[in-house]
Amino acid sequence: MLKPDSTIIKLSNLTIQRDKIKILESVNWQVNQGEHWVVIGGNGSGKTTLLNALIGYFAPSKGEIDLLGERYGQAHWPTLRKKIGLVSSSLRQMMADDEPALISVITGKYAMIDLWGKPKPFDCKEARNILRRIGCSYLADRLWSVLSQGERQRVLIGRSLMAKPSVLLLDEPCAGLDPAARENFLQFINDLGQEKNSPTFVFVTHHVEEITSIYTHALLLKGGQVLDSGPIKKMLTSAKISEVFGKNFSLTKIDNRYRLKLRS
DSSP states (O other): OOOTTOEEEEEEEEEEEETTEEEEEEEEEEEETTOOEEEEOOTTSSHHHHHHHHHTSSOOSEEEEEETTEETTTSOHHHHGGGEEEEEHHHHHHSOTTOBHHHHHHHGGGTOSSOOSSOOHHHHHHHHHHHHHTTOGGGTTOBGGGSOHHHHHHHHHHHHHTTOOSEEEEESTTTTOOHHHHHHHHHHHHHHHTSTTOOEEEEEESOGGGOOTTOOEEEEEETTEEEEEEEHHHHSSHHHHHHHHTSOEEEEEETTEEEEEEOO
């Protein structure tokens, strides 16, 4: 059981290099229990690579990754991966078209794509409970191919919750959603984050308007390096966001949501 002040994620001088190109360089970052983080950066800033490193898909070229008290290279990462929930457009594209939503949720328990063998009765019961919790009971028997983009994102959240994760990684989860579906999904995530014993959220985006009230801290990335990190009120300023994206922006907050405007 994690203590209230436990460290969830700790990156120490993390560098990831591919073909002599440094995608991430000397990244230091710590996420503690009780915090929800947003990771902000433009295209090519290293956001997705950062998540892939946490999941164990990219090995560090230098530095250390500590996750839930375990160190990369010393722990069995495939086992640890089961404690990490992931929602991303890449995962969404990997799901089988003929798979019912109930089965998609169950696969999250085993951190696999496509369920091997017949689902166990207790897994089916738990998956139905999760679908009920996220307001998607009616989707249980619907095939992946006929789900809307918003429904697919919710099912992927349910899939992540099936493993009772300590960390939930959201990699630009609103990509491809229309405005109505996006707002519904963001409200859903916001409500989920306020539940007792909710996972630690790490939300990756380059759209500040997607940042809702549950997020406590922000990590700003630019060119594969940490520009700054800390409490969200100190990070989300016009000056810092302008530096992140290399343009002169005005950042305002209206009704607990951020708005970005390019200055002339």
